[in-house]
Amino acid sequence: MGSLSIYLLFTLIVVSTPQQSTEACFTSIFSFGDSNTDCGNLLFILNNLHRISRLPYGETFFHRPTGRFSDGRLVVDFLAEAFELPLLLPNLPYLDDDRRFENGANFAVGGATALDELFFNEKGIPVFLENISLDAQLKWFKQLLSSQCSSGIECENNLSSSLFIMGLIGGNDYNHPLFYGRNFEEVRTFVPSVINAISSAITALIGLGARTLLVPGNFPIGCNSAHLSIFHVPYAEDYDEKIGCIKWLNEFAEYHNHLLITELDHLRKMHPHATIIYADYYQALMTIYQSPEKYGFQSSPLGACCGSGALYNYNSSCLCGESGSTVCMEPSRYVSWDGMHLTEAANSFIVTGLLQGKFTNPPFTQTCFLGKVETIGRNLELPHNGYNNFVNTACSSFPGCSNDDIS
Numbered sequence: 001m002g003s004l005s006i007y008l009l010f011t012l013i014v015v016s017t018p019q020q021s022t023e024a025c026f027t028s029i030f031s032f033g034d035s036n037t038d039c040g041n042l043l044f045i046l047n048n049l050h051r052i053s054r055l056p057y058g059e060t061f062f063h064r065p066t067g068r069f070s071d072g073r074l075v076v077d078f079l080a081e082a083f084e085l086p087l088l089l090p091n092l093p094y095l096d097d098d099r100r101f102e103n104g105a106n107f108a109v110g111g112a113t114a115l116d117e118l119f120f121n122e123k124g125i126p127v128f129l130e131n132i133s134l135d136a137q138l139k140w141f142k143q144l145l146s147s148q149c150s151s152g153i154e155c156e157n158n159l160s161s162s163l164f165i166m167g168l169i170g171g172n173d174y175n176h177p178l179f180y181g182r183n184f185e186e187v188r189t190f191v192p193s194v195i196n197a198i199s200s201a202i203t204a205l206i207g208l209g210a211r212t213l214l215v216p217g218n219f220p221i222g223c224n225s226a227h228l229s230i231f232h233v234p235y236a237e238d239y240d241e242k243i244g245c246i247k248w249l250n251e252f253a254e255y256h257n258h259l260l261i262t263e264l265d266h267l268r269k270m271h272p273h274a275t276i277i278y279a280d281y282y283q284a285l286m287t288i289y290q291s292p293e294k295y296g297f298q299s300s301p302l303g304a305c306c307g308s309g310a311l312y313n314y315n316s317s318c319l320c321g322e323s324g325s326t327v328c329m330e331p332s333r334y335v336s337w338d339g340m341h342l343t344e345a346a347n348s349f350i351v352t353g354l355l356q357g358k359f360t361n362p363p364f365t366q367t368c369f370l371g372k373v374e375t376i377g378r379n380l381e382l383p384h385n386g387y388n389n390f391v392n393t394a395c396s397s398f399p400g401c402s403n404d405d406i407s
């Protein structure tokens with residue numbers, strides 16, 4: 001049902017597009033961000049010593065853990081597929097070798113913040129790891145550029161046909177202090193600084209030759225299993241009536257997004273030759289939460305697929321991948337993979353929407369050709385079958401794993 005309607009939608013778009021080009025949209029993708037985009041940098045830094053190095057992480061698509069905080073592919077993976085590029089490699093494992101990154105690289109690191117550690121150190125807020133913030137990621141990018149192009153002009157030319165994905169980034173700037181117990185009013189005052197850090201990184205990339213940038217906003221974190229569990233209160237007035245998300249957290253995410261959108265408008269005026277696309281992850285996810293069954297998700301979409309049985313299946317003392325946690329039978333019917341990160345199914349939904357121009361401003365369709373939308377549509381059909389056999393096999397090698405579906 002779901003995939004049929006997606007197919008029909010794509011058919012409609014293809015039929016109604018007058019000109020179709022066969023040129024590639026982008027020759028490469030460079031991405032920056034946190035665990036929502038990381039495809040192996042954190043695991044490399046931590047020498048594999050992290051729960052995401054174990055199944056069920058990666059069970060859905062790669063059939064092994066890859067350093068992604070998901071059961072399968074991330075937004076950045078689906079975008080690479082859609083633009084017919086190979087999946088990006090994390091940059092850190094290759095920092096000292098002369099590998100060429102013809103199709104781009106992924107600088108994102110799980111736990112990264114937009115602001116650097118000085119900001120948090122001054123406020124007495126512990127950071128997860130040093131030297132992984134947006135600033136550090138930008139340094140790695142410059143380092144990679146200087147090792148790959150012989151002249152500034154050559155680099156600039158190449159970057160003009162690259163897609164830059166700036167995020168998700170910023171979520172941890174708020175989550176870390178909030179989870180550490182800092183006052184919400186204080187954390188709210190960080191927002192302009194976070195937006196500033198993102199804006200500076202965008203400006204620096206444009207200065208280096210970037211011409212197309214995709215900048216995601218924050219998720220509706222009030223609907224996130226982890227936040228729902230950590231900030232649970234017995235008062236109905238904190239929750240929205242229809243879906244059950246925590247209102248003040250969603251309002252906070254909207255506040256961040258509002259300032260980001262305003263800043264992007266400003267950047268567009270300063271750099272009219274660059275295309276800066278806002279990606280509305282907030283609306284994309286709210287679309288699922290409002291009608292989960294319509295898009296193939298289960299009717300109560302707020303619980304995590306993998307975790308352990310406290311509220312919303314999120315217990316910070318027994319996380320997905322740790323002994324005692326369990327994984328659901330059908331991740332494709334869940335939005336939240338491990339309480340903090342999305343399932344492949346939710347990521348695929350977001351990308352499908354982005355490519356249809358629904359959750360983007362300006363839409364990709366305005367900046368890029370539509371000739372390959374048919375291919376994209378086929379790649380991005382929401383997966384529905386083929387999970388169960390694999391979960392059963394995967395489970396036997398995963399300590400504490402049980403195949404009970406959590407509903």
Ligand SMILES: *[C@@H]1O[C@H](CO)[C@@H](O)[C@H](O)[C@H]1NC(C)=O
Nearest residue numbers: 101102103148149154155158
């Ligand atoms: C830039 O483009 C040239 C010509 O297409 C190519 O030979 C070179 O490898 C590219 N450099 C990078 C850094 O991708």
Ligand SMILES: *[C@@H]1O[C@H](CO)[C@@H](O)[C@H](O)[C@H]1NC(C)=O
Nearest residue numbers: 117128129130131132136139
């Ligand atoms: C982070 O970078 C600074 C400056 O380069 C360096 O002094 C510090 O040792 C680094 N910290 C870690 C944990 O690598």
Ligand SMILES: *[C@@H]1O[C@H](CO)[C@@H](O)[C@H](O)[C@H]1NC(C)=O
Nearest residue numbers: 309310311315316317318324
């Ligand atoms: C969370 O996990 C810890 C460690 O397994 C356990 O002791 C605790 O009871 C769990 N809390 C809830 C609410 O399930």
